[in-house]
Amino acid sequence: MTVSARPTGPTHRPAPATRSGPGPWGVALRTAPALLLVALAVAGPWLAPHAVDAPVTAPYAEPGGDAALGGDQLGRDVLSRLLAGGRQLIGTSLLVALLVTGIAAVLGAVSALRPAVGRFVERAADVLMLLPAVLGILLISLSWPDGDRFAVVTAAVVLGVPYAIRLTAGAAAPIAASGYVEAATAGGEGLWHLVVREVLPNLRATLLALFGLRFVAAVYLVATAGFLQVGPQPPTADWALMIRENSAGILLNPWAVVAPSIAIGLLAMSVNLAAVALVPQAGRKAVTAL
Amino acid sequence: MAGSLRGAARQPVTPAERPRADRPAPDAGASERGAPGGLARAGSAAARLAGLLARRAVLLAVLLALVFGAVELLPGDAADATAERGESAADIEARRHLLGLDRPVLERFADWMAALPTGDLGTSARGESVAALLSTPFPNTLLLGGLALLVTVAVSLALGCWAALRPGGAVDRAVSGSATAVLAVPEFVVAVALVLVFSQWAGWLPAVTIADAAGTPASWDMLVLPVFALAIPQIGWNTRIVRAALADEATAPHVETAVIDGLPRHRVLSHHLLPGALPAIAAGLATSTGMLLGGAVVVETIFNYPGVGSVLAGAVTDRDGPLIAGVVALTGAVISGVLLLADLVRAKASGGRG
Numbered sequence: 057m058t059v060s061a062r063p064t065g066p067t068h069r070p071a072p073a074t075r076s077g078p079g080p081w082g083v084a085l086r087t088a089p090a091l092l093l094v095a096l097a098v099a100g101p102w103l104a105p106h107a108v109d110a111p112v113t114a115p116y117a118e119p120g121g122d123a124a125l126g127g128d129q130l131g132r133d134v135l136s137r138l139l140a141g142g143r144q145l146i147g148t149s150l151l152v153a154l155l156v157t158g159i160a161a162v163l164g165a166v167s168a169l170r171p172a173v174g175r176f177v178e179r180a181a182d183v184l185m186l187l188p189a190v191l192g193i194l195l196i197s198l199s200w201p202d203g204d205r206f207a208v209v210t211a212a213v214v215l216g217v218p219y220a221i222r223l224t225a226g227a228a229a230p231i232a233a234s235g236y237v238e239a240a241t242a243g244g245e246g247l248w249h250l251v252v253r254e255v256l257p258n259l260r261a262t263l264l265a266l267f268g269l270r271f272v273a274a275v276y277l278v279a280t281a282g283f284l285q286v287g288p289q290p291p292t293a294d295w296a297l298m299i300r301e302n303s304a305g306i307l308l309n310p311w312a313v314v315a316p317s318i319a320i321g322l323l324a325m326s327v328n329l330a331a332v333a334l335v336p337q338a339g340r341k342a343v344t345a346l
Numbered sequence: 347m348a349g350s351l352r353g354a355a356r357q358p359v360t361p362a363e364r365p366r367a368d369r370p371a372p373d374a375g376a377s378e379r380g381a382p383g384g385l386a387r388a389g390s391a392a393a394r395l396a397g398l399l400a401r402r403a404v405l406l407a408v409l410l411a412l413v414f415g416a417v418e419l420l421p422g423d424a425a426d427a428t429a430e431r432g433e434s435a436a437d438i439e440a441r442r443h444l445l446g447l448d449r450p451v452l453e454r455f456a457d458w459m460a461a462l463p464t465g466d467l468g469t470s471a472r473g474e475s476v477a478a479l480l481s482t483p484f485p486n487t488l489l490l491g492g493l494a495l496l497v498t499v500a501v502s503l504a505l506g507c508w509a510a511l512r513p514g515g516a517v518d519r520a521v522s523g524s525a526t527a528v529l530a531v532p533e534f535v536v537a538v539a540l541v542l543v544f545s546q547w548a549g550w551l552p553a554v555t556i557a558d559a560a561g562t563p564a565s566w567d568m569l570v571l572p573v574f575a576l577a578i579p580q581i582g583w584n585t586r587i588v589r590a591a592l593a594d595e596a597t598a599p600h601v602e603t604a605v606i607d608g609l610p611r612h613r614v615l616s617h618h619l620l621p622g623a624l625p626a627i628a629a630g631l632a633t634s635t636g637m638l639l640g641g642a643v644v645v646e647t648i649f650n651y652p653g654v655g656s657v658l659a660g661a662v663t664d665r666d667g668p669l670i671a672g673v674v675a676l677t678g679a680v681i682s683g684v685l686l687l688a689d690l691v692r693a694k695a696s697g698g699r700g
Contacts, residue, residue: 179408185681185685186409186636186677186685187409187636188637188681190643191643191677194658194670197662198670276530280644283532283534284644296534299538306538307546314542324530325530329526329527
């Protein structure tokens, strides 16, 4: 009854002829761009030719000479800020994806084993569906003014977990009903043992796929929060913040805006490509909690 | 309390909500038309509709309680936030009393909820009526989001069907591939790209929205770029859903029969595939509504569009909790309405089969 845009759902359906899942090499090939980009962004600050917070040219200077991509609104080197500006976005997104996947794994297994918890989680997801994630982030960061990026992380986790639990609970349901779990229950094993030793080890593939999808959703949310100036504050080098700060000078030095836009766009696309490759079936909901 | 809440969902009275008021009606009519037969059938359909409505209303009420609670946790309140320099503690206390902020939380929450159905969204931190503050921007945002939803529906249905007609072909791969590529890109990145190409370089469309005297966008071409900035990621998202729902439906026995009977492909698509795929497609579009309204906040700041985005930006700086709660209440109501439509599509589809 619950509206959820998950057309193929957790139950297996015959895969459409167009998309038989990629083989192991296919998966490696499709995850490579994302891994490369993440590695580049993490190493970026060390590769930057200039300091990110000191002017090297005139404001909005055109590319050339010392600054390969020109200057930003304060004359700082766009290339250096571009190289330095992805690490925090990716780090925060990874943290969100890890937390959401971890929490959803445990609570999903619990919901599959204890239907009352499962029903509560369903209702929570139904309620949070009414709150656009962007508004949720504004609300939480407003309630927690000094929270900085942790307010964003909290908001993204709170808003993402209920949807993720739907996925993990759906995948855990057949396992919870299986013979060996029943045997363990009959043997008097506690809930924690059932979750950690019996159910979760069998959810590895689902959890890996879920992690990819949550990372996609987190990149979207963290970047959007950065653009709304919730989270990283000037003079931090941050792709989303660069777009916001330099949009006034888009005609003078388009690269100050275009370069970080391309960076975020490429990151979102490559990560999504990787996440889709990790999902065993086609058409699974990719960006659930947005 | 439940009665008043249901009222809140059924009769939106704020001017801000007016564009929504006529939406549930046609579909309710359609669902009754879809249930042929006597009064009993109509009665059960009405009961089912009431049940769906009540469920959505309760979920919305829970969200509002959560939002009210979050605003309650704010450090300081509206009386502090709007304090002028040099105001004494006694003055602030007096205004707190004037705004009714010294009353118990539950009492204020009950009052706030009871007032919602009458179109009263409470009082902002500056002492203005929230409903009045939102009466122009919110319909503008609804216009933007509604147009983006229409574009999304049209384009994603067309692309999804086009791809589904030749499964595995070049068109299918191109459509599915680009849909996957764009669906995760944040709206503000799309907006920057559109502005750069269509406004700065080609000069075809304005990059900035100018409001006329009534506070609405002065001309239609100012809407084009914001609408597409919002719609493009959602088109990617929904095209995949349409494509996947059609592929799922294609394995159904009645579709195979139709294909074996030699019906033309477009007829199989329109008469055999789409009706069954509709609930999944409707659910996908309904989830896009929240994305569109959330994304609108971001896109509006880029295009200087006179919607709730600019109001919210101010509200965040002023730490104006009641104003944000009002925006969340309105968007929550709109999303509830669209989800209810998706519920109805699903109920009708399952009713038709059963």
